[in-house]
Amino acid sequence: MxxxxxxxxxxxxxxxxxxxxxxxxxxxxxxxxxxxxxxxxxxxxxxxxxxxxxxxxxxTTACRDIYLHNPSSQSGEYTLFSNRRVYCRFSNGVITTYFSKSAADGLTTEELSHHYNTKSEVDVVAKWSNETQTVSKLAQLSRYSFLPLGITANEHTVYTAPMNLNLQPYLFVGFLPQVLISKSFINGYQANGMDKSFHNCDEGPNSQFTFYANPSNYQPQKRGWETHQVTSEWTSGARMIHSAQGLLPDDYFFDGELHFGGCGAYGITESWSKVHGLSLGVKYVLEHLVVPSC
Structure with missing residues (x-):
């Protein structure tokens, strides 16, 4: 709206x-x-x-409107009609929208859905302790490529609840709905074209990334960073973002939580000294955009 x-x-x-x-x-x-x-x-x-x-x-209600008005628009920060600050990246027929932490406040899943037209993949930008930034493309495991990602704001719908709701507002990407996951079920996700999977050792149905704005700088209720391929290999094959391509401002990096399994792993970036935060990017593919003739 x-x-x-x-x-x-x-x-x-x-x-x-x-x-x-x-x-x-x-x-x-x-x-x-x-x-x-x-x-x-x-x-x-x-x-x-x-x-x-x-x-x-x-x-302008979304980055796509900026592009439609002027296809020569430069990537960068914009303030939308809703007064939400976003970073629009225009590249090779894809418009990627990143949200500032303040933009997550009061954001609904319906409003968030206006910013993308594909649920097949999202981008996750990591800000590292050496001040560099990398971007990873996350998608479903190859065997589940027919399932859309669950991209939501301040709710988790058919996926398990995040562990640190005291850090909300939050953005959320669910991979496998909890109703599908059982013991021995193959869980995980794809990162940069490579599957990162494991077998659930029990019925723990966690399969999600959560991005907490944490405006009050609270401490997480659940801390830690467990070593496992789903927490350590999601950046394998990540692409370095150079300053000329546009680095995201600090206000776009959230406390990131990864939670998978049943004998997968749990981690929150607050407990991982190598990374200073994560930013979620949702995508509008221009070839899927239909604009009525006027």
Whole structure:
């Protein structure tokens, strides 16, 4: 949902046959009497004043809107119409959105879903103790590639609960729903094209990465970093991010928690001195983006 000022009345209307829009009447001064806001990405998102000249100003609710308005836009930080700060990376037909820690506050899974159109993979950027940054592509194990990832905000839905909810708000990536996991079940994920798997030794159904904003800098309720391929090899094959490609600002790195198994492993970055935080990137693949003609 687009966030409107509290004193703006919302109704439904149509701009033309190919675009459904929301229009807000009774816009307070000094704005004009009506402002139309596209809700479907029709030729980008625009504020349209209906009195006086037909002035159109881009309304950015996601990184894709920035690209649609100007395909030459540079990767970097942007403040969206919702006042959330994000980092947009535009590269090779893929728009990757990273969220600042403050942007996770009050974020819903529905709002988060507006920032991606694929659940087949996500990016995870690690900030290391030597101040370098690397990015890993995470996906389902090859044998489960037909299953979408569970990409959520401040809820875990069909996956097991994170261990440190005192550090919320949080972003969440679930791999295997807990109902599927049983003893001897093959659990894990794919990192940078390589499967990282193990057999559950019991019915422990954990299969997730959690990214805690931890605005109050609380200590985790569960600490530790266990040595196992699911905690130590997710960066194998990771790509170094060079300064010219755009390093993420510090505010984009969350306390990261990995939890897998039943005889997998548990770890939280607060307990791993080598890394200073993780950042989740969700993806919009442009070849999947359909924009109505206007």
């Amino acid at each position: 687009i966030n409107y000022p509290h004193d703006v009345h919302q109704t439904s209307c149509h701009l033309h046959s190919s675009c459904t829009v929301l229009c807000a009447d009774e816009v307070p001064e000094p704005l004009s009497h009506r402002i139309w806001l596209s809700a479907t990405g029709c030729c980008g998102l625009f504020r349209v004043w209906s009195t006086g000249p037909d002035v159109r100003i881009p309304v």
